[in-house]
Amino acid sequence: MKQGNKTKLRIINEANKLFYQQGFNATSFSNIVDATGLSKGNITYHFKNKQEILSGIVESRLADIDELLTAWNKEFPSPINRLVRFCEMLLDEQDNLKQYGCPMGTLTGELSKNQPALYQLTLPMFKRFQTWLLEQFTLLNFSSEQANENALELLSRVQGITVITHVFKDEKFLNKEISKLKNEIKNRYD
Amino acid sequence: MKQGNKTKLRIINEANKLFYQQGFNATSFSNIVDATGLSKGNITYHFKNKQEILSGIVESRLADIDELLTAWNKEFPSPINRLVRFCEMLLDEQDNLKQYGCPMGTLTGELSKNQPALYQLTLPMFKRFQTWLLEQFTLLNFSSEQANENALELLSRVQGITVITHVFKDEKFLNKEISKLKNEIKNRYD
DNA sequence: GTCTATACGCAGATAGAC
DNA sequence: GTCTATCTGCGTATAGAC
Numbered sequence: 001m002k003q004g005n006k007t008k009l010r011i012i013n014e015a016n017k018l019f020y021q022q023g024f025n026a027t028s029f030s031n032i033v034d035a036t037g038l039s040k041g042n043i044t045y046h047f048k049n050k051q052e053i054l055s056g057i058v059e060s061r062l063a064d065i066d067e068l069l070t071a072w073n074k075e076f077p078s079p080i081n082r083l084v085r086f087c088e089m090l091l092d093e094q095d096n097l098k099q100y101g102c103p104m105g106t107l108t109g110e111l112s113k114n115q116p117a118l119y120q121l122t123l124p125m126f127k128r129f130q131t132w133l134l135e136q137f138t139l140l141n142f143s144s145e146q147a148n149e150n151a152l153e154l155l156s157r158v159q160g161i162t163v164i165t166h167v168f169k170d171e172k173f174l175n176k177e178i179s180k181l182k183n184e185i186k187n188r189y190d
Numbered sequence: 191m192k193q194g195n196k197t198k199l200r201i202i203n204e205a206n207k208l209f210y211q212q213g214f215n216a217t218s219f220s221n222i223v224d225a226t227g228l229s230k231g232n233i234t235y236h237f238k239n240k241q242e243i244l245s246g247i248v249e250s251r252l253a254d255i256d257e258l259l260t261a262w263n264k265e266f267p268s269p270i271n272r273l274v275r276f277c278e279m280l281l282d283e284q285d286n287l288k289q290y291g292c293p294m295g296t297l298t299g300e301l302s303k304n305q306p307a308l309y310q311l312t313l314p315m316f317k318r319f320q321t322w323l324l325e326q327f328t329l330l331n332f333s334s335e336q337a338n339e340n341a342l343e344l345l346s347r348v349q350g351i352t353v354i355t356h357v358f359k360d361e362k363f364l365n366k367e368i369s370k371l372k373n374e375i376k377n378r379y380d
Numbered sequence: 381g382t383c384t385a386t387a388c389g390c391a392g393a394t395a396g397a398c
Numbered sequence: 399g400t401c402t403a404t405c406t407g408c409g410t411a412t413a414g415a416c
Contacts, residue, residue: 026304040411041382041384041385109356156347156351230392
């Protein structure tokens with residue numbers, strides 16, 4: 001039972017890495033076999049198919065996101081500083097972003113094309129950030145409509161920077177744009 | 191010979207649609223067979239493999255992009271109006287963007303993950319827009335460095351809006367953000 | 381809970397008839 | 399230039415031994 005959960009986690013972590021680094025559709029069951037060192041049968045025992053694995057990954061990622069946002073809320077009393085911290089997240093991940101793009105954006109984008117069920121599965125990850133951003137702008141006394149617009153706009157800015165960083169493999173651009181974006185946040189909302 | 195070219199075009203067009211709507215890796219040879227109504231053997235006669243088809247698609251798209259940009263250059267003498275027209279392109283394509291994302295961004299992003307050769311193949315599409323934007327900002331008397339920064343930033347903004355439109359299936363967001371972006375261009379650069 | 385074995389279909393590639 | 403036929407391997411799914 002305990003051992004089973006450990007195996008499950010191992011599968012989720014390795015599959016998560018592969019889905020991120022290769023894409024969901026480009027990752028086969030046997031890629032996961034190789035990465036985990038487990039047998040195909042064992043993986044099937046824990047997850048019937050790729051969709052189930054994805055479901056496990058999303059669950060695990062949602063927990064991570066919640067933990068992260070809770071930590072930020074504690075660490076930064078000021079909503080402005082929270083928004084700034086949000087932007088700085090991209091700097092922490094710059095090597096990965098350059099190579100593989102946004103872990104949420106590329107996954108949801110891939111599945112959104114023509115795998116509606118899987119797309120729906122991944123959407124909550126985006127919603128978590130959206131909701132959290134909305135909360136910060138609400139704390140900054142924006143109307144709910146305006147807070148929502150600001151939240152989506154900031155998400156959009158960050159996604160755009162990520163796409164260009166990924167496509168052009170350009171972390172100089174990333175650093176410059178994030179620094180500009182942070183200033184803009186301070187000037188516009190503070 | 192003439193018939194052969196017509197067939198080639200048909201394959202390119204159908205495969206282009208499929209790669210866009212399903213993704214490159216999720217599209218199989220037989221998907222293309224079904225979409226074109228041609229036999230597998232015939233397609234193989236014209237293109238050895240998927241990579242060759244992709245190569246043909248990129249060539250065709252580059253021609254389209256060049257034609258589009260040349261037309262804009264003729265239609266709009268003012269660089270500002272050209273930049274505005276560039277933004278409005280997203281409105282023309284809003285249904286597709288909502289369903290499938292950016293035809294360049296999603297393709298290059300998918301291939302950039304771990305298919306470097308194919309990624310390199312698609313990069314020139316992005317570069318065409320980047321270069322053209324750079325030219326417009328140069329005409330607006332920005333230094334080459336500043337023009338380059340502005341060009342990439344605008345590309346980034348547009349990509350971000352596209353990603354959010356795609357992920358949240360939200361064309362209201364698209365319309366609002368494009369209208370804001372157009373105003374920003376006029377205020378900042380004019 | 382973990383493994384090996386097997387079955388079946390589809391993807392990609394090639395040969396050759398018309 | 400277009401087609402049918404065939405081949406090989408990989409992907410997915412399932413059964414059953416340890």
